[in-house]
Amino acid sequence: MIKEILQDAGVRMDKSIESLRQSLSKVRTGRAHPSLLDHLVVDYYGSDVPISQVANVGVEDARTLTITPWEKPMVQPIEKAIMKSDLGLNPATAGTVIRIPLPPLTEETRRGLVKVVRNDGEAAKVAIRNIRRDANSDFKDLLKEKEISEDEERKAQDDIQKLTDTHVAAVDKVLETKESELMEI
Numbered sequence: 001m002i003k004e005i006l007q008d009a010g011v012r013m014d015k016s017i018e019s020l021r022q023s024l025s026k027v028r029t030g031r032a033h034p035s036l037l038d039h040l041v042v043d044y045y046g047s048d049v050p051i052s053q054v055a056n057v058g059v060e061d062a063r064t065l066t067i068t069p070w071e072k073p074m075v076q077p078i079e080k081a082i083m084k085s086d087l088g089l090n091p092a093t094a095g096t097v098i099r100i101p102l103p104p105l106t107e108e109t110r111r112g113l114v115k116v117v118r119n120d121g122e123a124a125k126v127a128i129r130n131i132r133r134d135a136n137s138d139f140k141d142l143l144k145e146k147e148i149s150e151d152e153e154r155k156a157q158d159d160i161q162k163l164t165d166t167h168v169a170a171v172d173k174v175l176e177t178k179e180s181e182l183m184e185i
Contacts, residue, residue: 001142002156009135009160013128013167020124020171024178027113027120032065032102034058042074042081051078060099067091067098105182113182121175125168132164 025035034057041048051057055069055078069075075093082091082100091098105113136157143153 001147002139002152002159005135005138006156006159006163009131010163012131013163016124016127016131017167017170017174019127020120020174023120024117024174027117027178027182032059032061032063032100034065036065036087037067037082040081040085042077044074044077051081054078055098063102063104065100065102067100069096069098072096110182114179117175117178117182121171124171128164128167128171132160135160 025033026039034052037051037057040051042051042054044054051067054071054074055067058066058068060066067078069078075096075098078098079091079093082089082098089100089102091100093099139148139153139156139160142148143150148156
């Protein structure tokens with residue numbers, strides 16, 4: 001019973017870290033990367049689909065993304081989706097190829113992005129701690145129902161704390177990597 005609770009908590013904590021990684025991939029650094037556009041959706045004949053399903057997204061150079069739609073009529077909707085996004089990018093179209101130049105980040109912008117990244121990291125840590133709290137309350141319930149002893153509950157709480165510490169350290173490592181990417185000129 002304890003093992004299942006610990007496994008479930010571990011899986012949920014892993015998902016929290018993966019969610020953090022996905023949200024951080026949307027925060028742009030100075031370099032062009034196709035994952036920058038992963039969260040954007042385009043109106044494709046009445047249904048919203050990710051850009052990657054209607055076009056080829058590539059990197060031309062360190063500061064330029066290229067998008068080549070598979071169908072010529074998709075150029076306009078893709079441009080519109082990029083301009084509406086919260087990324088602050090201005091696409092330039094040449095025939096069927098859309099180029100997106102990424103402006104260099106100022107020092108002030110970099111510091112602002114670091115704050116955003118830290119807030120995302122703190123949210124992930126809170127989620128991990130909430131998972132720990134849920135697991136601890138499950139252990140207490142098992143103790144009340146006399147399915148486990150007090151010693152087993154104490155050991156289970158120690159185990160869940162170790163699991164929590166490991167995952168919080170992983171969040172810190174992800175944040176550190178992203179912050180160094182952001183502050184790199």
